[in-house]
Amino acid sequence: MNKFNDFLENKVMGVAGRVASQRHLLALRDGMILTMPLVIIGSLFLILSNLPIPGYSDFMAGIFGDQWATKLSYPVGVTFDIMALIATFGIAYRLAQSYELDALTAGAISVSAFLLATPFQVGYTPEGQTEAIMVGGAIPTSLMGSRGLFVGMIIAMLSTEIYRWVVKKNFVIRLPDGVPPSVSKSFIALIPGFFVLTSVWVIRLIVEQTSFGSLHEVVGKVIGGPLGVLGGSLGGSIVAELVIVLLWVSGLHGANIVGGVMAPIWYGAMDENRIAFQNNEALPNIFTQQFFDNFINVGGSGATLALVICMILRARSKQMKQLGRLAAGPSLFNINEPIIFGMPVVLNPLLIIPFILAPVLAVITTYIGMSTGLVAKPAGIAVPWTMPPLLSGYLATGGKISGAFMQLFNIGMTFLIYYPFFGMWDKMKRKEEDQEFMDTEAGTDRPTNAVNL
Template sequence: MYDRVQGWMYALEHHTIFAAVKKGFLLVIPIVLTGSFALLIRSFPIPAFQEWLAGFGGGFLLRLMNFIFDSTSGFVSLYLVLGISYYYSDEFAAGNPGLRLMAMTTALACFIASFGGASGSLELESFGTIGVFTAMLCSILATKLFFAMELNVFRKFRSYAAGADIHFRSSMTAILPMAVSVAVFAVCNLLMGTLLHVANLNDLISTLLESLFGNLHGELANGVLFTFLQNLLWIFGIHGGNALDTVAQTVFTGDHTIISKSFLDNFAVIGGSGTTVCLLLALILVSKVKSNRNLVCSAAPLGLFNINEILVFGLPIVLNPVMFLPFILVPVISLIIAYTAVAAGFMPPASQTVTWTTPVFFSGYLATGSWRGMLVQLIILTVGTGIYLPFVKLWEKIQADGSQFMVAELTKCFRNGEEDGADMNYLSRNDSVGMIAKAMAEQLRSDVENEAVPVCYQPQVDDKGRVIGAEALLRWKYKEETVYPPLVISLAREDGCYEALTWCILTAVCRDLSRIREKVGADFQISANIVAEQLNSEKLIRDMIRLATDFDVNHQLVLEVTEETSLVNLPRIGENIELLSEHGIYMAIDDFSMGQTSLKYLRSNRFRYVKLDGSLVRQIVDNARCREIVGSIISLGKNLGFRVVAEWVENEEIRNVLLDLGCTMFQGYLYSPAVPIEELVNFCISYQQTWMKEEKGVIK
């Protein structure tokens, strides 16, 4: 049952629309961060600092902070429209960046049209956090409408113009879809004003919510409803504080009321909507996900001053299927705790207005004039953090399990494609498999650029029990889980970072070889995999030679090229192999017997090693034909002067059959799986000591 729910939630999170919204929020984090720092400086809760800020340079610094805030957070909805539309348009025109830009521009124009009043006037404040919900709605609907008309309705009636400039012609083709889209949104806005007598969608929502109040009896009931709705709206990207500002001014007023704006700011929503200072503490205490820990580092400095946009947009809280419940529940419980403390006479009412950026505890003391206000805030923090803790754990478990689930789906899809020989271009897909493939490719490219790609080594043992070498194997991890290596290679090729990945692995191999030479012997060799196309590049070959020379491992490095790719039709491959041989770098054919490699390379001794195809080795015990093929290859190796290595030696029965056929070099789980370099060194030393004892007859 959990797997089904987890799969459903992950599929929902990675649905094209939800994924576009989430990525759009992540895209505006730098903007929000810049604006938040400016806001913090502008509103820093120390009177002396405020006086200095207002007087410095005739108020220049204060005006500068205002300008930075207004140009970043003040227009965050506009930036959000562009971000969401950019990612959502990928579903319709992934390979046409010009058309995607047109869709983004259309969505932006439709969003602006949604805030035009009956007179056509616009209020700039609508483009800040107030307009987040409308921004989400417009970016999706306008982009969908634009492409629906561009790709279907107006395809036969496009506006073409004379001239050779393709970009100009592309712009002209977007005239009708853009014009109709903007007109539709403008008409809807005007109809809303005419029929419902509201200026825009946000005003309509505010009006409907205000009608809920007044029918409830009791200040606490109104307070609970207000707090519930204020935080519920944030879940959908609606600025709850602004949407219910009129309610706060009309309902929570009077000389004998407990619940006031100061009370709400300093006790119900400590740290901002959702009482997110408790969420921040919960993440600090239990978060194990790297991205969430990085988010905490960014959000904590501002969170101390009740600026929580980074946390709300970065996690994100908006449309979060798990965090929405504590985000709503904690403020309500905080309100009830503080209200009970005042009603019981334990804490004085919050009678003083306190700057909303005042940190917790200071705000509690200043608002009530008593240390009891600080104590109540401490109780609220403790209870709120305790409520958030299990949800943080659940959210991170769903993130981890969801990633594993989708990686498993992608791996299954890839393996099926391997068997069927199907086209496996996953980065061009827009379904959930394509989503996880893009996320993995992005992480892979980052790891390659930072040289953080793990390489493990599987030992190779000869018939006398000596460890004579190892094969370097890619063991890259995504979300702490090792990914099927051929899938990693496929994603690297499709993403365009395969050559950089190869170079990263070769550098690691040469570095490790130079480190372990003294411990395992100068004749110890490590092989690394390349593809035939790379073997055909003289520049890459010379770079490999230079790399091996720099680390002084020329006679210890072996390059494996799979026989799966034909070597015959690559013109420079012969001379490049000779060049490698001249510099002491050996060559091996991997998965030999797949039928595409020309025997002329074996006749001329250009390959020193041939590695048997694993499918032959695995069947060698029960399949007589496999034994005959392997025996023929071993015999051919003796006649032509190359050595044969058997992979996939999983048990002694397979090794004994190979020994009878004349094979003397083995690699497989019978000896060891692929291990990190430190474990390889320990394995070699331990195995060598055991072999020496056997040679001396200590172990019979």
Template sequence: MDKFINFMEKYFIPYASKIGNQRHLVAIRDAFTVTMPLMILGALAVMFNNLPIPAFQNFMKSIFGGTSWTGFGAAVWNGTFGVLSVFIAFLVAYNLAKGVGKDPIGAGIVSVASFFTLGAATTGMNSSGLFIALIVGILVAEIFTRLVGNEKLVIKMPDGVPPAVATSFASLFPAMITISIFGLVAAIIAAFGVKDMFAAFYTAVQEPFMGLANSYGSALFIAFITPFLWFFGLHGANMIDPFMQAINAPAIAANANALAAGKEAPYIVNKPFIDSFVNMGGTGVTIGLIIAIYLVGRRNKPYMVVNNLAAAPGIFNINEPLMFGLPLVLNPIMFIPFILTPMVCVTTAYFATSFGWVPVATVMPPWVTPPIIGGFLATQSFAGAILAAVNLVISVVIYLPFVSLATRQEMKKEQQA
């Protein structure tokens, strides 16, 4: 194990760190972080409208006389998921421009303008336009920030002009050139007979990508790579978050729309699926580790001190005390269960869902929702809560022998001391 760790520290960690700190990925991750409350609210609005409890549905209909009561949820969805791509187009460009110190507000506004120049007002504002929004945000930031720094494009204002006005005129020509470029792109695409770029792109690229990411193999990879990176001290969740969010929002929206239309939800793998059935207690299903330590690790004083501090945060899926206090980072004894447990849990969750034993996750609870409760909310079913409970038991069983081994080693150290 020591040779493996040394090898990874020498050849893998430097490159993985560079990828994790790559500015475009960081900008995308931070953009989705800002919009996360909106996505949760939108998902809860869909849950409110489609709560699968006949008594609730009948009660609401009896009060409001029909389905008019669903207007609340529809309005909230329109203000969240319905314009998600617009927010992302702005925030990605904003974050990238801010990172290089070049007029982030201007870059964000130009990005939104360029996004609408491509025809987003027709079908691209919701999650179906998410991939194009990411591309537009990145390209606008790269073009605009380079043009803003060009002295030949700056309109010099006389002394005494307010700074806000001077800044606005300094960005005038860069903004005009950038938006015009996207206008030219839109005209060229239209010349090829593409009436709706967003619908065509979604059908050709985004939807197949979501289907590929919806496979068991992708779910298994997500369950593996996140704790694997964490083991070496890299924030695995943050590093794969851009990938997860790129498929997450469209998948949740597609599932919600399918249920609203009385159809079967098409996408199993999404963020609420991973959060509710795999990341219970945090990456590595560490709620199971906390319970295992209380069961067989009471004689391990260092473990118990950390565990007592980590128990309360762990209920809300915060496991940094375990990561760096136990620690789990570079802990050779815990390497196997830390990697294996989420892979086993994602396997049981995926096949339980694909076999129809548990409904597809269609609602995104806040990531701090305690285990089991999160399973119920994500699937709107007690079957989801039962599946989460089963995975919780599995995680405890896997961690038990390794906690016992660590405890025996600690006892030997105390005896030798």
């Protein structure tokens, strides 16, 4: 055990710590988080337009007319369909902040560069025809949403790095000190902004001479395609979950680190399911952000709600009983730092085993349930990760009770995984408490005239 702890502390924590503090990964994570409030708001309207209540459609049609579902989809479109645009701004903003640059300017330049990389063409099918006609001068919303995430990420980092390089070389216009700061900053951004937009413009002109046609096609096929296969497969998802829990047992926030890389893939799959769900079509993807948030990491990373249940029902040591009561509330909302650092799970060879096994087996069982059709797939509804289980499973699958049953099954299965290991840990703690009590009693019963030598 000591050798294992030394390996985690000296090898894993060192490498993982450097990865966790890498500024580009942090910017990716924070930029994606910026989209979450909008996506959750859009999901609320998506739920309202698809409530599985008998007579609900007729009731809504009586109030808003036959087009009530279309009208409820307006907020869905302006939240999900600008995901890449918001992420581009957020990533550039956070990256510029880490370089101590003018973050607002960097974000604005990145958004402009992202739009420059996007062909302003949309398909239009006239009435009575079957073939679409490409119409120019319109921003394609399909590329502003999940399909444009990878391009937005690359443009945000590229534009900010160019911006930083130009400012570092002092190729800027500086006005006298008496000029208002807002005016001075706008002039400082002129030359860096010119460099950024010119670079993206040249890249676009070059790509348009190839068979790809646009940067979105290049990134989608070269980067998005392979990563999408990895993130959308059972093997790739197991690897991702393994990395998350291995980082956690080293004391690092695994979900944030891995999410910075995998979030664009899982959000893209979520949005594909959302579009299919709105159109009453078969859902194409199993592995989405909600698959991991709501079905695998029940109670937090490592599926630790089951461990808390073990503590509440079977703990014999005072320490575990108290910790179980304290952790019950947060764990119900998928917050498990009290368990990970208080029990602890971090650098604990005994509890690391079920902490890894439980979520990996949950990935496999949930995949089997959804791939066979026994359990409904995630419907593309962005259910917050803090929503309690059963309710989150029901909502994430678009109002299907099978989602709640899948969560219940996973909780029971992970309880059986955690139980024997927790029993050993609890027994160790009970012995420590008994020994401490005996030592205390022995110290109390010593004769008052005893002499310490």
